[in-house]
Amino acid sequence: MNTSENISSSETETAPVVPCWSCHGPLTAGLAFCPTCKAVQQPASVDHFIRLGLEVNFDVDLSALDKVYFELQRALHPDRFATRTTKEKMYSQAQATAINDAYETIKNPLKRADYLIHIKGVNVMPDGCNLVNDPTILMEAMEVREKLASAETISMVDAIANDARAEIKDVIAGISLAFKGDDIEGACQLTTRLKYLTKLLGEVRQRRTQVS
Amino acid sequence: MVTLLQIHEPGETPEPHATKSELAVGIDLGTTNSVVAISSEGKPEVIRDNDGSALVPSIVAYAPDGSAIVGTLAKGLLLSRPEAVVSSIKRLMGRGVADIKSLAGQLPYEIESTNSEGMVRLKVSGQSLTPVEISADILRALKERANERLGETVSKAVITVPAYFDDAQRVATKDAARLAGIDVLRLVAEPTAAALAYGLDAGAEGLYAVFDLGGGTFDVSLLRMEKGVFQVLATGGDAALGGDDFDHAIAEYFLGQRTGELHEKSFSADEAKVALMTARLAKECLTTDESGEWVIEARGETSRHSLGRDELDLLIKPLVDKTIKICSNVLDDGGVGIDEIKGVVLVGGSTRVPLVRKRVGEFFGREPLANIDPDEVVAIGAALQAEALTQGSDTLLLDVIPLSLGLETMGGLVEKVVHRNTTIPVAKAQEFTTFQDGQTAMSIHVVQGEREMAEQNRSLARFNLSGIPPMTAGAARIRVTFQVDADGLLTVSATEDSTGINAQVEVKPSYGLSDEEMATMLRASMEHAQDDMELRLLTEARVEAERAMKAVESALKADCSLLDDGERDAIGRQIDVVMAAVRGNDRDLINAEVENLDSVTRPFAEKRMDKGIRSALKGVEVKKLDT
Numbered sequence: 001m002n003t004s005e006n007i008s009s010s011e012t013e014t015a016p017v018v019p020c021w022s023c024h025g026p027l028t029a030g031l032a033f034c035p036t037c038k039a040v041q042q043p044a045s046v047d048h049f050i051r052l053g054l055e056v057n058f059d060v061d062l063s064a065l066d067k068v069y070f071e072l073q074r075a076l077h078p079d080r081f082a083t084r085t086t087k088e089k090m091y092s093q094a095q096a097t098a099i100n101d102a103y104e105t106i107k108n109p110l111k112r113a114d115y116l117i118h119i120k121g122v123n124v125m126p127d128g129c130n131l132v133n134d135p136t137i138l139m140e141a142m143e144v145r146e147k148l149a150s151a152e153t154i155s156m157v158d159a160i161a162n163d164a165r166a167e168i169k170d171v172i173a174g175i176s177l178a179f180k181g182d183d184i185e186g187a188c189q190l191t192t193r194l195k196y197l198t199k200l201l202g203e204v205r206q207r208r209t210q211v212s
Numbered sequence: 213m214v215t216l217l218q219i220h221e222p223g224e225t226p227e228p229h230a231t232k233s234e235l236a237v238g239i240d241l242g243t244t245n246s247v248v249a250i251s252s253e254g255k256p257e258v259i260r261d262n263d264g265s266a267l268v269p270s271i272v273a274y275a276p277d278g279s280a281i282v283g284t285l286a287k288g289l290l291l292s293r294p295e296a297v298v299s300s301i302k303r304l305m306g307r308g309v310a311d312i313k314s315l316a317g318q319l320p321y322e323i324e325s326t327n328s329e330g331m332v333r334l335k336v337s338g339q340s341l342t343p344v345e346i347s348a349d350i351l352r353a354l355k356e357r358a359n360e361r362l363g364e365t366v367s368k369a370v371i372t373v374p375a376y377f378d379d380a381q382r383v384a385t386k387d388a389a390r391l392a393g394i395d396v397l398r399l400v401a402e403p404t405a406a407a408l409a410y411g412l413d414a415g416a417e418g419l420y421a422v423f424d425l426g427g428g429t430f431d432v433s434l435l436r437m438e439k440g441v442f443q444v445l446a447t448g449g450d451a452a453l454g455g456d457d458f459d460h461a462i463a464e465y466f467l468g469q470r471t472g473e474l475h476e477k478s479f480s481a482d483e484a485k486v487a488l489m490t491a492r493l494a495k496e497c498l499t500t501d502e503s504g505e506w507v508i509e510a511r512g513e514t515s516r517h518s519l520g521r522d523e524l525d526l527l528i529k530p531l532v533d534k535t536i537k538i539c540s541n542v543l544d545d546g547g548v549g550i551d552e553i554k555g556v557v558l559v560g561g562s563t564r565v566p567l568v569r570k571r572v573g574e575f576f577g578r579e580p581l582a583n584i585d586p587d588e589v590v591a592i593g594a595a596l597q598a599e600a601l602t603q604g605s606d607t608l609l610l611d612v613i614p615l616s617l618g619l620e621t622m623g624g625l626v627e628k629v630v631h632r633n634t635t636i637p638v639a640k641a642q643e644f645t646t647f648q649d650g651q652t653a654m655s656i657h658v659v660q661g662e663r664e665m666a667e668q669n670r671s672l673a674r675f676n677l678s679g680i681p682p683m684t685a686g687a688a689r690i691r692v693t694f695q696v697d698a699d700g701l702l703t704v705s706a707t708e709d710s711t712g713i714n715a716q717v718e719v720k721p722s723y724g725l726s727d728e729e730m731a732t733m734l735r736a737s738m739e740h741a742q743d744d745m746e747l748r749l750l751t752e753a754r755v756e757a758e759r760a761m762k763a764v765e766s767a768l769k770a771d772c773s774l775l776d777d778g779e780r781d782a783i784g785r786q787i788d789v790v791m792a793a794v795r796g797n798d799r800d801l802i803n804a805e806v807e808n809l810d811s812v813t814r815p816f817a818e819k820r821m822d823k824g825i826r827s828a829l830k831g832v833e834v835k836k837l838d839t
């Protein structure tokens with residue numbers, strides 16, 4: 001992975017050497033295991049992409065993501081440290097927690113978009129992109145909600161869901177393009193729309209249980 | 213270039229040091245029956261009694277002096293000495309008095325009504341006992357069974373809990389184990405344990421649903437299984453729905469018939485108990501038979517009751533409907549369509565009921581798997597996990613938190629902090645501020661559940677944050693972090709961000725035991741509490757010593773050239789001293805010698821750090837020259 005090397009190499013040059021808590025020998029800050037004594041270390045404070053060894057990109061190959069996630073958890077999950085010292089248990093829990101956090105964020109397109117906008121320097125956390133003053137979304141949301149409330153059959157509800165799903169696909173493609181063109185504002189706009197559509201799907205699900 | 217997160221080469225995975233001869237078992241602590249199993253070299257085996265039975269009825273009989281009888285013998289006393297026998301205690305684990313009111317009339321035991329807060333207490337044989345103590349007696353019996361069979365003392369176990377157990381119920385289970393002198397390696401969700409047993413047995417791959425209907429709890433979990441990974445995608449259930457409820461439905465029907473037949477206005481508690489036992493018998497018979505007739509004898513009066521399969525199905529239909537509805541919700545939560553499910557696994561004795569099997573098969577559109585005994589599969593999975601945790605393994609279990617964790621906010625509303633079905637371990641932080649000038653404390657109410665109002669959810673704890681530096685209103689930034697560990701247990705910590713001061717967190721568990729209560733119980737109920745505690749500390753000291761020696765040995769291997777012969781000898785001698793101490797039983801000596809090892813190797817560590825920093829600098833310089 002050439003691109004990821006480029007991204008992290010600047011970090012690597014400056015990554016300080018710190019002592020391992022267990023054998024007290026030198027170790028590059030951020031490593032999960034001491035290269036000398038193999039003791040698990042405290043998790044590094046790095047972004048979610050670096051933590052999973054992925055390039056900072058909105059487009060993610062989900063099966064590759066799963067692969068690296070499972071590989072990391074296989075090595076760092078607390079189940080691997082059940083008979084170890086208290087400190088090793090503690091660090092493994094912190095590592096596994098950080099990996100889960102990174103995975104949950106990157107796996108989900110909406111969370112991934114919000115997070116990416118955030119690390120691109122636009123402070124949108126903790127709530128993420130939320131340009132609710134967009135009057136077109138507000139109007140549309142009202143109309144769709146009315147339509148949903150008056151949907152009396154499963155197939156009517158499903159039709160609304162299918163429309164939303166199709167649009168989610170388009171919006172995700174749009175977000176990807178926006179990031180490629182470094183159009184953070186555009187990405188944020190579309191992410192707000194994705195948020196609205198995701199919420200709509202939740203409401204559709206609820207309505208579906210009422211109708212059936 | 214060095215990637216920041218470099219994990220070790222395959223094959224180099226640090227294997228946990230299996231402490232020799234320390235056996236770890238798997239325990240399924242069930243509502244109706246419990247099972248203990250052990251696995252070695254990947255071959256699990258359920259531990260049976262002399263009659264070949266694996267099931268230990270989760271029933272405890274108490275003598276007036278407090279001594280307990282567990283299992284089949286206790287079950288035999290259920291009718292003759294009802295005031296001395298407790299069954300289905302799992303239903304009360306982690307429950308408060310208020311919860312129990314909704315179960316009133318269904319419970320076959322007397323609840324102490326004196327305390328309205330905290331943990332429920334039962335009156336049994338003139339004693340006042342908590343569900344934790346009663347469960348501890350069951351666990352002791354299981355431990356005893358394992359000890360006898362294996363000829364060694366078992367002190368470690370994986371214990372299973374219903375996936376849908378909340379924090380309070382999990383804590384209660386872990387407390388019970390502690391009282392029984394069992395070190396809990398991990399609490400594992402029952403359906404996940406079952407999946408482990410199936411997955412490793414049959415090499416299952418793809419999406420699977422585990423339908424687990426026990427005596428008192430119902431769980432359904434949706435898992436992705438592949439190449440040794442068991443990833444729970446969603447879980448749902450009802451911690452108070454099980455085969456017991458089938459029995460109650462049948463018993464009610466019988467009692468209705470009986471009061472009509474005998475022209476009674478009401479029925480006594482004894483009659484209810486007999487009716488319940490008869491109902492259970494009827495349910496079991498109708499698993500294979502199409503119909504049958506039963507007799508209830510109580511208060512010197514006999515009544516006759518016939519029941520057919522169709523009538524039984526009608527009686528339990530609303531309960532089975534409930535389980536199917538939950539299955540549908542879980543698929544929805546996991547974002548998975550029914551056609552994507554590759555298999556359905558049946559777990560729990562209540563899945564033997566024909567209507568349950570039929571409806572599950574219909575819903576998922578396929579014949580459910582039940583080739584491993586549904587009563588034993590959970591304990592088998594737990595035993596496999598116990599072996600994996602102590603001997604090392606490539607299997608990975610990724611479980612989720614079943615119910616959202618939240619905080620009570622203004623107006624009694626809940627703000628969710630950790631959402632259900634999030635993979636554990638997980639940590640989430642929430643920021644608060646003060647709303648009064650100079651405010652130095654605030655109280656926080658943590659709840660678990662999906663409802664909108666705090667009072668509709670399970671109250672887990674009330675925290676008092678104190679020691680907040682006095683500031684103007686709204687200036688303090690208090691970060692409260694919720695950490696859920698791999699057992700699904702919550703801990704809370706808090707910091708004031710603008711000053712970095714740690715606010716003290718005072719935990720008052722809503723339905724749990726306080727530390728003092730726990731300490732008192734440990735002292736009172738365990739003759740060997742002291743020995744047990746000492747043994748645990750000794751083990752911890754040994755584990756720490758092993759780690760310290762291993763660390764020094766690896767350092768010597770890597771950087772031996774930094775030392776002269778004299779220094780090397782000194783370190784070698786101290787390692788020998790630590791090793792000798794580890795072989796002994798003096799915990800203080802072990803700790804002291806580990807500390808001595810640390811001081812003997814300190815100059816060595818400094819030299820290694822110097823070398824490391826120098827070579828890192830050199831690396832940077834070379835790079836700079838290159839560019």
Ligand SMILES: [Zn+2]
Nearest residue numbers: 020023034037
């Ligand atoms: Zn080290």
